Amino acid sequence: MCVLILHYHEIWLKGCNRNFFLQNLKRASKQALEGLHVKRTVWEDHRLLITFEDDNMAHHGIERLRKVPGVAYVAVAEQTNPDLDSIIDTGSRLMRTVEFHSFRVRARRSQKSLPFRSVDIGRQLGARIWTDATENGRKVKVDLSNAEATCYVDVTTSRALLYREKIPGMGGLPTGSAGKLTCLLSGGFDSAVAAYKVIKRGVRLSFVHFWGRAVEPGEGSSPVARKLVRTLTPYQGRSRFYLIPFDEIQREIVVAAPQDYRILLYRRMMLRIAERIAYREHSHGLVTGDSISQVASQTLKNMEAVGSVASLPIYRPVVGDDKQEILDLARHIGTYEISCEPFSDCCPMYLPKSPKIHSTAAELDNIEADLPIKDWVTKGLRAASKEVYEWRAGEVTLLKKHNHESSPPIRR
Numbered sequence: 001m002c003v004l005i006l007h008y009h010e011i012w013l014k015g016c017n018r019n020f021f022l023q024n025l026k027r028a029s030k031q032a033l034e035g036l037h038v039k040r041t042v043w044e045d046h047r048l049l050i051t052f053e054d055d056n057m058a059h060h061g062i063e064r065l066r067k068v069p070g071v072a073y074v075a076v077a078e079q080t081n082p083d084l085d086s087i088i089d090t091g092s093r094l095m096r097t098v099e100f101h102s103f104r105v106r107a108r109r110s111q112k113s114l115p116f117r118s119v120d121i122g123r124q125l126g127a128r129i130w131t132d133a134t135e136n137g138r139k140v141k142v143d144l145s146n147a148e149a150t151c152y153v154d155v156t157t158s159r160a161l162l163y164r165e166k167i168p169g170m171g172g173l174p175t176g177s178a179g180k181l182t183c184l185l186s187g188g189f190d191s192a193v194a195a196y197k198v199i200k201r202g203v204r205l206s207f208v209h210f211w212g213r214a215v216e217p218g219e220g221s222s223p224v225a226r227k228l229v230r231t232l233t234p235y236q237g238r239s240r241f242y243l244i245p246f247d248e249i250q251r252e253i254v255v256a257a258p259q260d261y262r263i264l265l266y267r268r269m270m271l272r273i274a275e276r277i278a279y280r281e282h283s284h285g286l287v288t289g290d291s292i293s294q295v296a297s298q299t300l301k302n303m304e305a306v307g308s309v310a311s312l313p314i315y316r317p318v319v320g321d322d323k324q325e326i327l328d329l330a331r332h333i334g335t336y337e338i339s340c341e342p343f344s345d346c347c348p349m350y351l352p353k354s355p356k357i358h359s360t361a362a363e364l365d366n367i368e369a370d371l372p373i374k375d376w377v378t379k380g381l382r383a384a385s386k387e388v389y390e391w392r393a394g395e396v397t398l399l400k401k402h403n404h405e406s407s408p409p410i411r412r
C-alpha cells in the first residue's frame, strides 16, 4: 500500500508556535482531501503521512494538496520496514520500473538511533540499483548532482518511505495562521494575484467587488470577479465575497467633481466602503492590486493621497512587480484566462481623459468637503450583497447568498 507524504514549509521555524501552525495545516489538508476516502492520517517526524482506502486516490490527493498553503512538497511513497534489507529490496523494485542513464540515492534518517547511517543506505542501495541495471544490459552511472532519476529514502521512527519524485507544493503558511484581510478585487489581473500572494502567507481573505450595470448582457464585471473568487477559494478553503453596486456613486462623482480627479475619488470611495466591510469581517487591513506607476492612479503621490482615507493598513503585495511578473503568476494560479474576459461596466465608462498624476490628500479632502461622502458609504453598504463559497470534496460550492439590507453594517 502506498502512502502520501506531505512535507510542510517554513513551519519548523516557528519554535513554540509550531503546534498552532500544524493544527491549521492539518485542518486545511483534511478539507482538501475530503471525499477521497482517507484511511489514516498520522504525523511522523515532521511530515504528515496519509493512506487511502484505494491507492489511486493518492494521485488525486496530490493535485488537491498542491493548493494548500504551507505545503513544501508532496510525494507518493512505498513504505517498508526501517531495516537495510527491506529498504534495498523496495528501492530496487521502485527503480526497476524507470529508464535512466544516471541516478542517485538521497537518504535521510530522522532517528539517529538506527543501526545504519544514511550513507550506508546510499552506498548499498546504489550498488543494488547499479547491479540490477547492469544485469539487464543497461549502462548507468551515479551522478549525485544532476541525476536523471533519484530514489529518495526517508527513514522515520516506524518505517522507511521510498519515492522517486518530490512534487512541489505552494509553499507559504497554513490558512488562518496569519489572521484576516479584506481584498478589493476588480476582475483584472493584479488584484487576483495580490490576493493569492497574501493567501499564501496564511491570510484568510474576504473579497469586495464594486460593479456597475453592464452595457450589454453578459458584459458585467461581477461574473468575472465571481469566477476569480471561485478560483481562489481552494487556496484558502472558504471565501466571503461582497458585491457593491457602484455606478450610482460613480455617476454622482462624475457630476460633482473635476474630471481629472474622478478616478482618485472612486478609489477613495472604494477604500472607505471596503474598510467598513473589513471591520465587520474582523480584518486587520485591506489588500489591493496596486503596482507602482502602473497607471496614473498608482503613482506614489496618488497612492498616498487616496490611501489617506483608510485607517486600516493597506497591503499592496504586487507593488514592486512588473506586469509580466504579475501575468506569469496569474497563469500559474489559474486566474489569467478569467481576467482576460472582457467587461464594460464600472470604471472604464467613467474614466477621465487625462487623470491627475500627482495629487495630495489635502487636494482630495478639499474636493470631498462638499460631497455627501457618508451618504455614499451608507448607500454602498446598504445595497451590498454577500456570497460565501467553500471548497468541499474537490468542488467549489456556493454556501450562502444574501442581501445586506437585512443586516445593517456595523458602525465604527
Ligand code: ATP
Residues within 6 Å of the ligand: 183, 184, 185, 186, 187, 188, 189, 190, 191, 192, 208, 209, 210, 211, 270, 287, 288, 289, 290, 295, 297, 346, 347
Ligand atoms: P487589477 O489592478 O486588479 O488588474 P485594474 O487594473 O482594473 O484591476 P486598477 O485600476 O489597477 O484596477 O485598480 C487598482 C486596484 O484598485 C485594483 O487592483 C483593486 O485592488 C482595486 N479596484 C479597482 N477597481 C475595483 C473594483 N471594481 N472592485 C474592487 N476593487 C477594485
Ligand code: MG
Residues within 6 Å of the ligand: 188, 190, 191, 289, 290, 291, 294
Ligand atoms: Mg491594475
